Amino acid sequence: MTNGIARQRLRNMVEVPGGEFDMGSADFFPEERPVHRKRVDPFWIDTHPVTNAEFRRFVKDTGYRTVAERPLDPNDFPGADPEGLVPGALVFQRTAGPVDLDDFRRWWAYVPGADWRHPRGPGSTLEGRERHPVTQISFEDATTYAAWAGKSLPTEAEWEFAARGGLDHATYSWGDDFAPRDRRMANTWIGEFPWQFLPGRGQSDQPGTTAVGTYPPNGYRLSDMTGNVWEWTTDLFAPHSAARSCCAPSNPATIDAGERYPRRVVKGGSYLCAPNYCLRYRPAARQGQTEDTATGHLGFRCVVRP
Numbered sequence: 001m002t003n004g005i006a007r008q009r010l011r012n013m014v015e016v017p018g019g020e021f022d023m024g025s026a027d028f029f030p031e032e033r034p035v036h037r038k039r040v041d042p043f044w045i046d047t048h049p050v051t052n053a054e055f056r057r058f059v060k061d062t063g064y065r066t067v068a069e070r071p072l073d074p075n076d077f078p079g080a081d082p083e084g085l086v087p088g089a090l091v092f093q094r095t096a097g098p099v100d101l102d103d104f105r106r107w108w109a110y111v112p113g114a115d116w117r118h119p120r121g122p123g124s125t126l127e128g129r130e131r132h133p134v135t136q137i138s139f140e141d142a143t144t145y146a147a148w149a150g151k152s153l154p155t156e157a158e159w160e161f162a163a164r165g166g167l168d169h170a171t172y173s174w175g176d177d178f179a180p181r182d183r184r185m186a187n188t189w190i191g192e193f194p195w196q197f198l199p200g201r202g203q204s205d206q207p208g209t210t211a212v213g214t215y216p217p218n219g220y221r222l223s224d225m226t227g228n229v230w231e232w233t234t235d236l237f238a239p240h241s242a243a244r245s246c247c248a249p250s251n252p253a254t255i256d257a258g259e260r261y262p263r264r265v266v267k268g269g270s271y272l273c274a275p276n277y278c279l280r281y282r283p284a285a286r287q288g289q290t291e292d293t294a295t296g297h298l299g300f301r302c303v304v305r306p
Contacts, residue, residue: 009150009304010044014221018042021161021168025284032284040161045154046301048212048223049133049231050145052126055116058145067138068115068294088112089136089294091120092272094207095195101277107194108295116141119296131211133229133299139264139291142232142300151302156235156265156286158303163226163268163283165219172282173218173226186215186227186269188281193274207271209297226281227273229299230266230289237263237288263288270297 023038058064072085091111099106111121116136118124126132146152154162163173170176174185184190187210190198202210213223266289269281280287289298 012047013044014047015044016162038157040157044304045162049299049301052134053130055134066141068136086112089114091296097195132209135296135299136294138294146302151304153234154303156233159233159267160283187271188227189274193277227269230270231268232300233265235265237265261291263290272297
């Protein structure tokens with residue numbers, strides 16, 4: 001590899017020093033326990049999630065079709081309703097008022113035609129959203145992009161170490177105060193989820209992604225390690241104890257088929273994480289997401305290891 005190619009690959013990346021840290025948290029949800037000492041080697045990581053513009057260049061160069069754009073084979077989903085096996089993805093639908101929070105189907109819908117180009121379904125576009133994180137991305141989509149870019153997806157430990165920004169025991173990426181001096185630090189849900197929404201910086205009156213870098217970076221100069229979109233890691237999800245998966249809905253066809261796809265760890269929370277429901281906009285927070293699922297609040301970023 002020439003120096004020029006190496007420099008191009010590391011463009012818009014930050015070098016994170018290796019070291020040891022206390023991974024997980026004993027203060028919140030069962031799947032984050034137990035706290036354990038972990039060591040990571042130095043690595044480079046994208047300063048922000050992969051954007052729509054960056055993913056578009058990849059698709060233009062390769063002709064790649066995401067999982068959400070491909071026809072579904074009924075043989076892959078025994079027991080599923082064939083009429084429901086059409087290309088599409090999961091889209092958040094804000095409710096008109098308060099609802100019980102025990103079933104995510106009240107605010108998530110599988111929308112035929114939803115994909116990375118049409119994140120809210122047919123008729124939606126990426127116009128004016130080139131700098132927003134790409135969404136509706138499955139695990140395969142993320143790993144294929146990373147390989148094309150000469151990179152990899154981070155491990156859960158790498159991601160959490162980077163998200164902490166050098167603050168080993170802080171609750172959030174910036175410290176222990178969620179809103180220091182009443183300053184909003186990340187694109188998370190403020191209000192009563194899933195109906196009452198108070199817009200933040202860079203948002204309209206509807207919840208959604210914001211342009212990368214809209215909110216302050218952490219101590220490693222990394223943007224959007226908290227909120228905006230959940231991010232894929234390479235780790236298989238193995239909860240240490242029973243855990244309710246509040247923010248990681250699965251493809252309905254996958255549910256009907258008995259979850260034939262494994263779950264990977266996703267990190268960081270999203271614009272849908274709210275104090276009254278989720279509280280997973282913290283470095284230690286983790287969820288399991290089935291590999292085939294694409295949603296409007298799930299993206300990724302890449303790493304390069306020496």
